[in-house]
Amino acid sequence: xxxxxxxIPVAIFALIGWFLxxxxxxxxxxxxxxxxxxxxxxxxxxxxxxEVSWAPAEMKGKVWLLNVWASWCAACQVExxxxxxxxxxxxxxxxxxxxxxxxxxxxxxxKRHGNPYAVVISDFDGRAAIDxxxxxxxxxxxIDRDGIIRYxxxxxxxxxxxxxxxxxxxxxxxxx
Amino acid sequence: xxxxVGHFALTLALALSLVLAILPMAGSFLPAGPTAxxxxxxxxxxxxxxxxxxxxxFICLGMLFLGNDFTVSLVATHSNLSxxxxxxxxATWGSxxxxxxxxxxxxxxxTAAVAxxxxxxxxxxxxxxxxxxxxxxxxxxxxxxxxxxxxxxxIPPPADGRDLNPLLQDPGMVFHPPLLYMGxxxxxxxxxxxxxxLIGGRFDAAWARWARPWTTVAWAFLTLGIALGSFWAxxxxxxxxxxxxxxxENASFMPWLVATALIxxxxxxxxxxxxxxxxxxxxxxxxxxxxxxxxLVRSGVLTxxxxxxxxxxxxxxxxxxxxxxxxGSLLLYAWRAPALGSGSGFALxxxxxxxxxxxxxxxxxxxxxxxxxxxxxxxxxLGMGKISVGPPYFEAVFYPLMAPAMFLMVIGPLARxxxxxxxxxxxxLRWALAVxxxxxxxxxxxxxxxxxxxxxxxxxxxxxxxxxVSIAALEMLRDSNGKLRLSRARLHPASVWGxxxxxxxxxxxxxxxxxxxxxxxxRELKLAPGQSVEVGGWRVDFKDLRTVTGPNYxxxxxxxxxRRASDAASAPARAVMLPEKxxxxxxxxxxxxxxxxxxxxxxxxISMGExxxxxxxxIRVHVKPFVNWIWLGCVLMALGGFVAIADRRYRRRLxxxxxxxxxxxxxxxxxxxxxxxxxxxxx
Numbered sequence: 001x002x003x004x005x006x007x008i009p010v011a012i013f014a015l016i017g018w019f020l021x022x023x024x025x026x027x028x029x030x031x032x033x034x035x036x037x038x039x040x041x042x043x044x045x046x047x048x049x050x051e052v053s054w055a056p057a058e059m060k061g062k063v064w065l066l067n068v069w070a071s072w073c074a075a076c077q078v079e080x081x082x083x084x085x086x087x088x089x090x091x092x093x094x095x096x097x098x099x100x101x102x103x104x105x106x107x108x109x110x111k112r113h114g115n116p117y118a119v120v121i122s123d124f125d126g127r128a129a130i131d132x133x134x135x136x137x138x139x140x141x142x143i144d145r146d147g148i149i150r151y152x153x154x155x156x157x158x159x160x161x162x163x164x165x166x167x168x169x170x171x172x173x174x175x176x
Numbered sequence: 177x178x179x180x181v182g183h184f185a186l187t188l189a190l191a192l193s194l195v196l197a198i199l200p201m202a203g204s205f206l207p208a209g210p211t212a213x214x215x216x217x218x219x220x221x222x223x224x225x226x227x228x229x230x231x232x233x234f235i236c237l238g239m240l241f242l243g244n245d246f247t248v249s250l251v252a253t254h255s256n257l258s259x260x261x262x263x264x265x266x267a268t269w270g271s272x273x274x275x276x277x278x279x280x281x282x283x284x285x286x287t288a289a290v291a292x293x294x295x296x297x298x299x300x301x302x303x304x305x306x307x308x309x310x311x312x313x314x315x316x317x318x319x320x321x322x323x324x325x326x327x328x329x330x331i332p333p334p335a336d337g338r339d340l341n342p343l344l345q346d347p348g349m350v351f352h353p354p355l356l357y358m359g360x361x362x363x364x365x366x367x368x369x370x371x372x373x374l375i376g377g378r379f380d381a382a383w384a385r386w387a388r389p390w391t392t393v394a395w396a397f398l399t400l401g402i403a404l405g406s407f408w409a410x411x412x413x414x415x416x417x418x419x420x421x422x423x424x425e426n427a428s429f430m431p432w433l434v435a436t437a438l439i440x441x442x443x444x445x446x447x448x449x450x451x452x453x454x455x456x457x458x459x460x461x462x463x464x465x466x467x468x469x470x471x472l473v474r475s476g477v478l479t480x481x482x483x484x485x486x487x488x489x490x491x492x493x494x495x496x497x498x499x500x501x502x503x504g505s506l507l508l509y510a511w512r513a514p515a516l517g518s519g520s521g522f523a524l525x526x527x528x529x530x531x532x533x534x535x536x537x538x539x540x541x542x543x544x545x546x547x548x549x550x551x552x553x554x555x556x557x558l559g560m561g562k563i564s565v566g567p568p569y570f571e572a573v574f575y576p577l578m579a580p581a582m583f584l585m586v587i588g589p590l591a592r593x594x595x596x597x598x599x600x601x602x603x604x605l606r607w608a609l610a611v612x613x614x615x616x617x618x619x620x621x622x623x624x625x626x627x628x629x630x631x632x633x634x635x636x637x638x639x640x641x642x643x644x645v646s647i648a649a650l651e652m653l654r655d656s657n658g659k660l661r662l663s664r665a666r667l668h669p670a671s672v673w674g675x676x677x678x679x680x681x682x683x684x685x686x687x688x689x690x691x692x693x694x695x696x697x698x699r700e701l702k703l704a705p706g707q708s709v710e711v712g713g714w715r716v717d718f719k720d721l722r723t724v725t726g727p728n729y730x731x732x733x734x735x736x737x738x739r740r741a742s743d744a745a746s747a748p749a750r751a752v753m754l755p756e757k758x759x760x761x762x763x764x765x766x767x768x769x770x771x772x773x774x775x776x777x778x779x780x781x782i783s784m785g786e787x788x789x790x791x792x793x794x795i796r797v798h799v800k801p802f803v804n805w806i807w808l809g810c811v812l813m814a815l816g817g818f819v820a821i822a823d824r825r826y827r828r829r830l831x832x833x834x835x836x837x838x839x840x841x842x843x844x845x846x847x848x849x850x851x852x853x854x855x856x857x858x859x
Contacts, residue, residue: 009457017499020495023553024491075766
């Protein structure tokens, strides 16, 4: 009996060790986003600096990115050159989503930093962004041919994220 | 060239550590004679050379960082041409590979220290301790060389490096890992003592006396390391919190809890010969939890702000190492512990019973933290969903557990060994009790929120401990006529004074935590230059905002003036505070640099969040009363540890120890605990 009691520490350790071994295969960072795998929420918003409106339905049949940005957002400035590169190489069409901003500020900002966007829509009161679950800028959504959100990047893109996550997704969706 | 020298030094060190693990241990089992001596005598020189080689490797890595040699991939990924020199030095251990090299350096350093300062140990015990340390070093060197080689080349080299993570570019981060590792790794010495003792079956008062100073030093370093980490998180992460119950924080806190239990349990084993088997188990557990912590941080099984670049092969390697070291030592324990025997009995109220309660409470607390840390992993593994366990769990569980410990830690040092009369203790502590009750009743004065039971009890416990320490100190300084004589301080061993100092540190810590939790005020709001805000009796004026350029970052720096709410607007500012929002150029990582106006009684803390539309910024202002007492308390605890090891008894070689020198290795009988005559602490 006494010997058995002395084996308790080993037994507890063996149990913990088993969980640790199993845990190695899992990625704790994968917190599922409720929107992934769901159809992109619809909206109809004015195109920046124009009198026409635009809706996600216009991108049907294409794989595209929706990039939420603002002229007041420092991190957007950081990722912007990467978006310019993507646009120059025609990797994927990017729709700009000017969020909680002023019309003139947005336009001036694009003049200064370059415009990688196929089209820029403006959501200055931030209502449409609520449906998309946007809680900060920048955020970027990848939408497939059927209008389903497949991937979401919170925070600025980095060259590593583009290489290791965005590119494989684009390959998988058959747009590369 | 330097990289190859470093790599070669590490390879040589691996070979030597393997020799250290095998030869002296084998020699300790041979029949006494010249052959056995030839084997065992290798231990001390090898330990010294091993340390020199790892130090050489470490210096090599430091030089590579100083010279920004981007052909070494570790340097290319963790340094940058514009990185200031001090942080290039710190970058040496700012990465996974570098910090593992630091770990091995510490381990080799502790081994060399044991070799150098263990002349009073029986030869057999000493060589076995060194061999066990050699085996651990072998494991870590294998890990370093095969999965995390810091000297790997990258050809062709990049034009500029990727820079050190901005979070780590801070003075606090320069010292946090070395201190913490001194503690983690120091526990390996206690572990080696336990394993060597289990092999030899020798666990008497003398064994405990040898093991005590090593454990105490490791514990003190661990305390400082954790405190510095918490201090750093407080001013660097910009949330104003000082402890987040993050898995990695827990990983350092669990060994601390066990080490705390261990230093108390060792006291009983030394003075009374009791708790032997318990002490050994704690020594094994302390180091096991250090290793587990390493696994959790390095393998990426849990998310944390500390996560380094993770790699599953590393995880598998550490897990195998964990299984060998922990599983092996626990099996050894199960096999040998029945031979340890038990010490003399004690009454329900005695110092032994108090220390037993302390041990139980600390272990339950450790188990609660372990459960909270591993629970998400267990659920995920069983396919029951992804959850995270946050501060609410830990706070709800932790405080009730600590309450009895805080109550008993005053009675313990005043109680006599074996049996203590309760009425006598109650009489001696009546003033402390009165102070504690008064503190609880006066709690509403410290906050606007009125009487809050948790805050009141926290204050009561803090003052109860402080008053208890004062009473004990006064008793120690009084002569037989009741007159206070400072000269009597020398009559008591340093270890007792160290203990009292550490307990005072706990009191300061508890008071700090209680007052921060109950009376801090915080405002998070939209503020533009020219506007002002009032928080907790202070007024903060946002004067202006400008761009500044640092060596490797660009920042927006706000200028805030601090006045009391009652001051006239034209009164001179009591402080000008300059928080920054930085963007580090190489990694394009935004960072919040909080501005803190510190004093012993309160901190004012301003951090800049995100820029909002127009000129507005999200600004967070905290007023934190007594927050610095938290770290002050930790420093006092660690200081107590350092005072305790100055005790002369640890350096005295008793006649009994010399007799034990001839104890044969295979002997498994345990000599009865020797009564230690003339020991005032045992009273």
